[in-house]
Amino acid sequence: MLEQSGHTKAHSECFQTVFESDIESVQKRPKSSSQDNYKKLFEIVKDCSNSKLQQAHSDEIPEFDSLEDSCQIRPSLCTNKSSKQSQEREEKLFEKELIQPLNEEDYQLIAKSEREQCKLPSIVMKNGGCYTGYWYKKKPQGQGEYKFADSSRYQGEWSNGYASGKGKFFDAEGGYYCGDFHLNYMQGKGVYNYSDGSIYDGQWSNDKYNGFGIEVKGDSHYKGQFRNGLKHGHGILIFGNKEKYEGAFINGQFEGKGTFMWPDGRRYQGDWKNGMMHGQGILSWSDGRVYVGQYVKDKRQGFGTFQFADGRKYSGQWMNGLQHGTGEFTEQHNQITKGVWREGKLFSLI
Numbered sequence: 001m002l003e004q005s006g007h008t009k010a011h012s013e014c015f016q017t018v019f020e021s022d023i024e025s026v027q028k029r030p031k032s033s034s035q036d037n038y039k040k041l042f043e044i045v046k047d048c049s050n051s052k053l054q055q056a057h058s059d060e061i062p063e064f065d066s067l068e069d070s071c072q073i074r075p076s077l078c079t080n081k082s083s084k085q086s087q088e089r090e091e092k093l094f095e096k097e098l099i100q101p102l103n104e105e106d107y108q109l110i111a112k113s114e115r116e117q118c119k120l121p122s123i124v125m126k127n128g129g130c131y132t133g134y135w136y137k138k139k140p141q142g143q144g145e146y147k148f149a150d151s152s153r154y155q156g157e158w159s160n161g162y163a164s165g166k167g168k169f170f171d172a173e174g175g176y177y178c179g180d181f182h183l184n185y186m187q188g189k190g191v192y193n194y195s196d197g198s199i200y201d202g203q204w205s206n207d208k209y210n211g212f213g214i215e216v217k218g219d220s221h222y223k224g225q226f227r228n229g230l231k232h233g234h235g236i237l238i239f240g241n242k243e244k245y246e247g248a249f250i251n252g253q254f255e256g257k258g259t260f261m262w263p264d265g266r267r268y269q270g271d272w273k274n275g276m277m278h279g280q281g282i283l284s285w286s287d288g289r290v291y292v293g294q295y296v297k298d299k300r301q302g303f304g305t306f307q308f309a310d311g312r313k314y315s316g317q318w319m320n321g322l323q324h325g326t327g328e329f330t331e332q333h334n335q336i337t338k339g340v341w342r343e344g345k346l347f348s349l350i
Contacts, residue, residue, distance in 0.1 A: 098184070099140060099161050100126045110138050117141060133158065148172075156181065171195070179204070202226065224249070247272065270295070293318065316341065326350070 101107055102124045112118055113135035122132040133144020139161035140146075146163070147153045156167020162183045169177045169186070179190020186192075186204040193199050202213020209215070209226035216222075224235020230252040231237070237245045247258020254260075254272040261267050270281020277283075277295040284290040293304015300306075300318040307313035316327015322344035329337045329346075338350040 098125065098127070098129065098146065099131065102126050110135060113138055113141075 101110065106123045109120055109123070113120070114137060117134055117136040119134050120132075122130045124130045128149030129147055131140060131144060131146045133140060134142030136142070140158035141160065142158060143156070144158050145153060145155045150172045152170060152172040154163050154167060154169050156163065157165025159165060163181045164183060165181060166179070167181045174195035175193055177186060177190055177192040179186065180188025182188065186207045188204060189202070190204050191199065191201045198215070198217045200209060200213055200215045202209060202215075203211030203226070205211070208229035210228065211226060212224070213226050214221075214223045219240025221238045222231060222235055224231065224237075225233025227233065231249040232251060233249060234247070235249050242263040244261045245254060245258060247254065248256030250256065253275040255274065256272060257270070258272050259267065259269045260277075265286025266283065268277060268281055268283045270277065271279025273279065276298045278297060279295060280293070281295050282290065282292050288309030289307065291300060291304055291306045293300060293306075294302030296302065299321040301320065302318060303316070304318050305313055305315040311332045312330060314323055314327055314329050316323060317325025319325065323341035324343060325341060327339065327341055329339075331337075337346075340347045340350065
């Protein structure tokens with residue numbers, strides 16, 4: 001509530017004493033329009049010091065201290081950090097020397113592919129893996145399968161000794177990728193089904209999400225742009241509890257212009273930084289309340305206007321989510337009270 005501090009009460013009582021003595025003196029003289037206005041001013045100040053300001057509770061203005069209201073989205077749902085499976089796959093599939101036969105006699109077998117493409121039996125490599133498939137000019141070429149020591153494997157097309165073209169990679173934990181490869185990297189269009197149930201369907205570059213893609217992770221669903229494995233650019237993120245963000249991402253965080261919507265009808269549209277409301281924005285409620293102004297780290301801070309559904313409004317300075325500094329409160333009948341607020345309460349009149 002826009003409650004009065006002791007200082008405000010004393011301040012308004014001082015106004016009341018001055019105005020009462022003035023009214024008694026002017027009542028002894030013929031009335032004029034200016035005298036009527038003077039008496040009206042006294043009545044306004046007297047009303048403000050008593051019942052009128054008590055209609056405007058500061059606790060009617062919602063704060064954003066709880067996790068439910070703060071827009072502090074869990075980092076795991078905003079960022080796309082590589083899973084354990086993909087990290088292990090990077091260490092294996094990206095090896096430039098996958099094809100290094102362990103036994104000398106296998107080199108003689110591979111020599112058969114010097115002049116024409118041929119299919120050879122499994123050949124064990126120095127890293128513990130083995131390759132079965134087609135060879136040409138002593139390098140895997142065509143269809144083939146490479147099994148790693150930990151039981152993960154690649155099946156698909158090979159070119160000049162590299163996994164290139166269409167293929168499938170099965171990781172050791174039960175996840176698998178199906179799509180395009182280039183020089184042992186997932187590159188192009190592909191779908192990865194992870195063992196924890198997460199799915200990514202989209203563009204890849206150098207084994208990371210790059211370009212447009214769709215990610216289903218836990219109870220969240222993202223559709224938009226990625227860069228180097230992180231949400232980056234424009235996208236739409238929908239959570240399992242029906243909360244929704246649509247707007248700009250930078251390195252996996254809400255940043256730039258964006259809109260966040262809650263299932264209870266609340267809606268914030270404005271600036272974001274590091275995953276938080278920061279800058280100029282508009283927050284509206286389903287019951288008609290609306291705040292238009294500045295934010296700092298999810299809190300109303302700077303200049304802003306909060307308007308109630310019944311037409312009352314506060315315009316002025318805010319700090320840490322509360323009215324703090326100079327401002328004015330407008331009643332339903334357009335009566336305006338100007339003053340100084342401290343931590344959500346009226347401190348003194350101006």
